[in-house]
Amino acid sequence: MFEEIRRGRKQRKLDRQAGEEGTRRIASWIHVYRGDAEARIPHDEAKLCADMAKGCYSCVGKSHSYNGVQIVPGINAMMMEEGGLDRMDYDPATGIATVGASVTVERFKRFLIKHDRRLINSGNYMKQTVVGALATGTHGFGDRGVMADAVTALTFLDDSGKRVRLTRADPDFAYVALSFGTIAPIVELELETAPVEAFISTSHINRLSKLRELQQGTIASNWVVLPYSNPDDPVMMLATLSPCQTTARVEKVREGGGFLAPIARWIIKRYQKLDRFLPALRRPLQRLLDRLDLVQRDQIQTDPYDLDYLYDPKPGLASERAPDILRGCFSTTYTGYNLAFFVPLEKGPAVVKFIMREADGLRDLGFFLKGVISVRELPGTSDLVFAANHDGPVAAIDLFADPRDYAWLERLQRMVLQYEPETRPHFGKSALIPGFRNSLGENNLDRLMAIHRKHYPNGKLMFSERVRAFLQTGKPLPGEAVADAKLA
Structure with missing residues (x-):
C-alpha cells in the first residue's frame, strides 16, 4: 500500500x-x-x-x-x-x-x-x-x-x-x-x-486442459491462468470472440464449489482488488479456488463502439468502470511490472506450466508472480520481419510482478528462452x-x-x-x- x-x-x-x-x-x-x-x-x-x-x-x-x-x-x-x-x-x-x-x-x-x-x-x-x-x-x-x-x-x-x-x-x-x-x-x-x-464474447472459468475444446468455432482467444493453482492442470479464465451473425447464444453455466460456491464467486468478482491490496493472500486464495473446481460460462454481445478490448458490453473504456475478472483480468498491467515475450502457439500451454513450476520454486526467496499469467493468441502470420508472428502463429505470454521484483521475471524469460529457442521478444516489454x-x-x-x-x-x-x-x-x-x- x-x-x-x-x-x-x-x-x-x-x-x-x-x-x-x-x-x-x-x-x-x-x-x-x-x-x-x-x-x-x-x-x-x-x-x-x-x-x-x-x-x-x-x-x-x-x-x-x-x-x-x-x-x-x-x-x-x-x-x-x-x-x-x-x-x-x-x-x-x-x-x-x-x-x-x-x-x-x-x-x-x-x-x-x-x-x-x-x-x-x-x-x-x-x-x-x-x-x-x-x-x-x-x-x-x-x-x-x-x-x-x-x-x-x-x-x-x-x-x-x-x-x-x-x-x-x-x-x-x-x-x-x-x-x-x-x-x-x-x-x-x-x-x-x-x-x-459487434461480437459474441464468451467467458469461461475452467481448466487449461479444456482450452482447445472451448476454442472451437471462435475467431480469437485470450486466456489467463492462476499461477498458484494446480501446475498439472491450472485454473484458466478464457475469453473468446465469435461473429454475431453465426453464433447461437447459450445459457449461463455456473457449476462446482459446493456450499462454498457463493464465497468463491465473491472472491472471483473482487479478485483484482484482493490481489492488489492483499498480496499475502494471493497463493492461498488461488489454492482455494483450485480445490473448489469451479466451472463458469458467461456470454454477452459486445458493443461495437467499445474502445479497448472488443469484448466489452458497453461503449468507451473498461478502465472507466469497476473491473470484472472475467473481462478485466486481461488488463492487469496497471497492477505491477509487466514482462512479455512470444512462443510458438502450440507451445503456449506447456510454457505456462513450466513458468508456474519455476515461479513456485522461488517462493522461499520471497518472489511471487502477481495475479495471473496472461496469454493472447496470434494465430495468423505477418509480413513484417520483426513482428512476433512473422515465422508462424504465436502465443503472447505476459508475466506480472511487483516492480521491485522485475529481475525475477527476466530470469524466468531467460529460462524459457533456454528451453524454447524460438522465443521472440516483445520489444517494449521484454528484457x-x-x-x-x-x-x-x-x-x-x-x-x-x-x-x-x-x-x-x-x-x-x-x-x-x-x-x-x-x-x-x-x-x-x-x-x-x-x-x-x-x-x-
Whole structure:
C-alpha cells in the first residue's frame, strides 16, 4: 500500500513536468527505465528538425512500450506525445486513416469512431502514442493481431530532417514498419481501418486442459491462468470472440464449489482488488479456488463502439468502470511490472506450466508472480520481419510482478528462452538480450542496422542501452553510469 502511494507521488511529479522543455526526469512505464534528459517538444515539424540538428537525440512516446526502448539519459529527448504532430485524417473511399506522432491510441480511436471505424487490432493501453505502439510491436489478439500489420505507409525524418516515405511496395518497409525505435522520428502513419462491429464474447472459468475444446468455432482467444493453482492442470479464465451473425447464444453455466460456491464467486468478482491490496493472500486464495473446481460460462454481445478490448458490453473504456475478472483480468498491467515475450502457439500451454513450476520454486526467496499469467493468441502470420508472428502463429505470454521484483521475471524469460529457442521478444516489454538474436535472424538484424545507417549516417539517433546491447552496436553512451565509472 505504501509502495503504491510512493509510486503515485512520483508519477504525479513526472506528470506535472509534461509540456516543459529542459532537463527533467523521464521514466518508462513502472519506472524500470528512467533518467534525466533534455526534453524537447516538437510543436511542429520545423521545430522537430531544428531540435534534431542540435545533436544526439531519441524519440519518446507516452509511457508503456515506446519508452522501454527509447529512454537515453543525458541526451535530447523528443517528447513526441507532448508535441503538435497531431494530424488525424480518414479517407472513406479507401478506409485508410492518417495519424501523426503526437496522437495517442485512445484519441485516435475516438476519432475513428466518429466515422464508424476502428483499428483492426490494438493492445489495451490507450495512453501510448499510435506510432510508439506500432513501432514496438504492440498487439491485441486474433487474426492480424500485431497493430503494425495495418500500416500501409509511413513517413519519417532522416538525419538531415528530410522526409522519407515508405509504402508496402518498398523493400525496406517490412523492416521499418516495426523497428522498435531504430527508425525514428516517424512523423506520420497511414493504416487500414475496419468498420465498427459487434461480437459474441464468451467467458469461461475452467481448466487449461479444456482450452482447445472451448476454442472451437471462435475467431480469437485470450486466456489467463492462476499461477498458484494446480501446475498439472491450472485454473484458466478464457475469453473468446465469435461473429454475431453465426453464433447461437447459450445459457449461463455456473457449476462446482459446493456450499462454498457463493464465497468463491465473491472472491472471483473482487479478485483484482484482493490481489492488489492483499498480496499475502494471493497463493492461498488461488489454492482455494483450485480445490473448489469451479466451472463458469458467461456470454454477452459486445458493443461495437467499445474502445479497448472488443469484448466489452458497453461503449468507451473498461478502465472507466469497476473491473470484472472475467473481462478485466486481461488488463492487469496497471497492477505491477509487466514482462512479455512470444512462443510458438502450440507451445503456449506447456510454457505456462513450466513458468508456474519455476515461479513456485522461488517462493522461499520471497518472489511471487502477481495475479495471473496472461496469454493472447496470434494465430495468423505477418509480413513484417520483426513482428512476433512473422515465422508462424504465436502465443503472447505476459508475466506480472511487483516492480521491485522485475529481475525475477527476466530470469524466468531467460529460462524459457533456454528451453524454447524460438522465443521472440516483445520489444517494449521484454528484457532485450542477445539470446533473442537467433530467433529474429542475424541477417535480418544486420539488414535493419544497414537501413538505420543509411538514414542516420551521422549517428544522431540514439536508442537505449538495452537496444544497443541487443543490436551489438558498441559501448555505453557518454553520460551512462558505466562510462562515468571508467569501465568502458
